[in-house]
Amino acid sequence: MPKAGGGAADEEEFRAEVEERLINEEYKIWKKNTPFLYDLVITHALEWPSLTVQWLPDRTEPPGKDHSVQKMILGTHTSDNEPNYLMLAQVQLPLDDAEADARHYDDDHADIGGFGAASGKHHDGVVEDVAWHLRHEYLFGSVGDDYHLLIWDLRSPAPTKPVQSVVAHQGEVNCLAFNPFNEWVVATGSTDKTVKLFDLRKIDTSLHTFDCHKEEVFQVGWSPKNETVLASCCLGRRLMVWDLSRIDQEQTPEDAEDGPPELMFIHGGHTSKISDFSWNPCEDWVVASVAEDNILQIWQMAENIYHDEDDLPISDEPAKTS
Known part of the structure; x- marks a missing residue:
């Protein structure tokens, strides 16, 4: 005391x-x-x-x-x-x-x-993130402290003006990521502690809101192997993995206490704020994450979490530990 x-x-x-x-x-x-x-x-x-x-x-x-x-x-x-x-x-x-x-x-x-050694003004605040579209080289998006998501098209007669604009969040928007499989879907993360999905064909209204983070979201990233899987992290010590295909699935009251059905996994291995994460492009479900306390972690969630039990091979061997 x-x-x-x-x-x-x-x-x-x-x-x-x-x-x-x-x-x-x-x-x-x-x-x-x-x-x-x-x-x-x-x-x-x-x-x-x-x-x-x-x-x-x-x-x-x-x-x-x-x-x-x-x-x-x-x-x-x-x-x-x-x-x-x-x-x-x-x-x-x-x-x-x-x-x-x-x-x-x-x-x-x-x-x-x-x-080695490393070392268009239409947002009304600081631009927090810019991302190129993964399938159309002439499109990119930007987000900023003005709460907006802007979409830019270099083919436009006036390429210095966004072709689409929407107030995406109720706070500063820190990050965005285009889905590598679906050319219309983009995810954003904000200081309002939410992650949102938008459809570029109807950008005025978000498709879905993920609201389990307890602090401001500063990074989102799509799985390079699974179209419906998205990860996000906030100023806390948790990285959340979401599966869009599970949205609106029925839950038992016990499961609902752990979060919505689309919340697939929470990585809780860091003891300090996570600075960044990256999906492995070669190995399915493998993620690397780094934190402010110098710790790098490389991890892969258990197969029974992302596969239905009916799809898993039957094994009598106990889990090995080392």
């Missing part, structure tokens, strides 16, 4: 200690349950925190090995104490028929190497 007469500083310190204990307790519970929630978890402590992570579309299978080798780009955030630089990380991921799985919890299985 804070000392009597200690003032606001002691009270704040006490609250910080309580929050830290709570976070540590949540992490212990999460780690204990990883064999049931994940097929893969790799954790690596970086020398510096990274504000970005991006898988490269490069994958090799060394002969005679039970793993594939993939690469990703990370960027340091040294707070000006040291020069910032890009890092090329090489990661070994187990093959589908390999025995290791988190059922496969690995506290450090990534080789990190550094290289």
Whole structure:
């Protein structure tokens, strides 16, 4: 308890200690349950925190090995104490028929190497994000502090003016992502703690709102392998994975307590704010995420979460732990 007469500083310190204990307790519970929630978890402590992570579309299978080798780009955030630089990380991921799985919890299985040094006005506020359309090279979208989603077309007679504009949220819009499969669908995330879907053919009204985040949403990203799967993260420590195909599915009262049917999975492995995440373009359901405490995690949710039980192979073997 804070000392009597200690003032606001002691009270704040006490609250910080309580929050830290709570976070540590949540992490212990999460780690204990990883064999049931994940097929893969790799954790690596970086020398510096990274504000970005991006898988490269490069994958090799060394002969005679039970793993594939993939690469990703990370960027340091040294707070000006040291020069910032890009890092090329090489990661070994187990093959589908390999025995290791988190059922496969690995506290450090990534080789990190550094290289090099890195270093239209129609929004009424700061532009927070810009994204090119993935199927039409002449289209891109932008979002900003003015609550708007704007769509631009470089073929337009006046390409410096947006061809579509909508007040997308009730707060600043931080991010957007076009669906890689459906050319009409775009997702946005906002300081109003929601993720929204829009159809470019009828942009005035959102298709759906995801509202389970407890803090402002700053990133959204579509799965490169599954058309209806979307991930989002907020200023908290949670990354949520959504499945649009489950919207409006019937739920039991017990399931409804955990969230709406479209909320497929919550990744709770980070103890600090998540800075960025990236879907693996080569391995289905594999995600990399980085947090402010220098932690890089590579994870894959358990197969029984994204597949119906009827589709799963029958096995008498218990889950392996390592």
